[in-house]
Amino acid sequence: MCVATVGFVSILGVSLLWLPEPRVVEPRVSEVNRPVTLLIWTHPFGHYSRPPDCFELYQIDQCTLTDDARAYPHADAVIVHHREVATGKADLPPEPRPRAQKWIWMNFESPTHTPRLGHFEDVFNLTMTYRTDSDIFVPYGYLFPRARRNKGAPNHFVHPLRVPTRSRLYRPRLVVWVVSNWSESHARVAFYYRLTRHIRVDVFGRAGRPDAKGQQRGAPGRKAGAIPVVLGPSRQNYERFLPPEAFIHVDDFPTVRGLARYLLMLRRNPSRMRRHLDWRGSYSMHQASFWAEHYCTACNAVMRNRGRTDVVQHLAGWFES
Template identity: 35%
Template sequence: MEPQNSSSSSHRALQNLLAALALLTCFSAIFYVYYKPTETANWQKCPAIPQHAVCRDICISALQKPNQIHIINNTCTVNLTSISSHFTQTSTAKTPDTVILIWTWPFGAKFDLDSCSSMFDIHDCHLTDNRSYFEKADGVFFHHRDIYEDLSNVPNQPRPRLQKWVWMNMESPSNSPRYPSLNDLFNLTSSYRLDSDISVPYGRLIRGKTNGIIPKKTKLVCWIVSNWNSAYKRSQYYEELKEHITIDVYGNAFHKRISSEDYTSVVSSCRFYLSFENSIHKDYITEKLFNPLILGTVPVVLGPPRRNYEELIPAGAFIHIEDFSTPEGLAQHLKLLEKNEDLYMQYFSWREDLVASESRFGLEHACRACDHIRRNQNYRVVNELNGWYWG
């Protein structure tokens, strides 16, 4: 009997040893599968395996031997789904929002600070005008026309090393004061210029089919202008053009002020609208172009060269004054289109594939600046802002 007891004890000891080895093998396999070393590995941050885990055969299937199958099936089962869920929950953390501080409201006009997501599909951005956020803001937003020449209304404390200062301006160089002290002050630019860090043109044509028919036309050529200056090229061109074609004029310059509601009805009732810019500069193509496109009217443009316009809209969507040697030649072409409806309607063929829209002044610049800063963490500074913008 004594030898039998000894044999029984030895057998139990062997079973215990094999069970311990199986358990050790199981946890070694789990560690091998889930541990992914990185350069910043920190043992203290590694999530623990949840208690009461159940390990299935797959956890150490690669280590199975014929004499280990009964041990694996009976003593070592781990629930991989449970462990995976635990690791996912403990290792994923929401990236904090990018914070943009609106230091100066453009022309004092405030906008909705919570619209980046709904308006532009830009997420994880937090806009604020609370200056107590200065130290922790990722970017600070300045409107050029609201900056004092002596810079007395910009922050007087040192800029945090990684913080971006965004210079925003939608006025042309001719209508923007030039301050020598702006060089080396900002990190990013946002303007209508296509070579800005954050380019926001006055409008866009995007993929889509424009709904609705072309409004009925009761006038041939229209122009709405309030800022009259006889030295402007547009004023001089108008004076010559009106000698060869009838132009319906509105605005303070002609003592015919119209409301926002009247603007829509007037522009849409005209076959052609004089989209004449007040100054001529690279990329300076304003709402004077995009509003007629939206309202179903053909714009006749005066501004930068035709090729510059064609960077934003199709060549057949507008008429450029430079297409004709004289204002009289332009007038004759417009009269021809008045009599030939088929030729006139060709100027709207772009509407089959594109939709015109305006930019959202201020809000769009801030949202897109936030998105840019979030995606680009590099350091930079704008050394020659004056040379780049004013030339």
């Protein structure tokens, strides 16, 4: 493993949210809710997964999930994953939709990888994304103090974080970037080129580069004890979600060379490195289960919004803001 993970990420890339209160799936009281049928219109990215049992996983009762299109006429809601309908691999559900049926727009990609948003204005009733202002908010994960119980989340979704021992701080690789989407027009790619003039950065992931090494995807740097190096949103924005010492922001340094010198210093100074890692001893991590948690959270939201029939307006302007 490496000492620092160069995230070069937007707020999407900070996949572990530090929230004042855990935003988790809460069980519903079945006696006061009639059953809900939720139709999965397409499986995200064409990867089939069996619809989960929401009661078994999250104690959500009276929720039926199905991917059988024949259920459309009587489904209370339909989840539509953006990628399939945007690329033409699937059509939107047929109109006119059944009375009071809700269409849910689901997307967990960044705005630069969310094409044709303008084609879906005034179509959906609810949004489900990693944005905190979504109608249905499902982060990639979040942190919570160990002293506080993570309500509604089974133990296999909760991972206590550990502070690496002194011997574990000495690692053969110092800086690594795990990247799946690579474009020469990206600011993070330009920053990568500037940083590699001063320090070696090992590149892993499905980046499509000829010299990309390995095919690791979604490397769990938070679980591994890496220190994220981030750019994009301001430090104040990141600190809404993470303890201030949990990451290194490129804006903390006047030059790229200054950042590189700081990272090299961390290798020589384990006590200074520990200042970026000691916070871990007080937190656990909830890691979202793709896509079971999303479907069950959506079903729960449909129960809470039975009478809502308004339409999402300005989808593109909102998501690209």
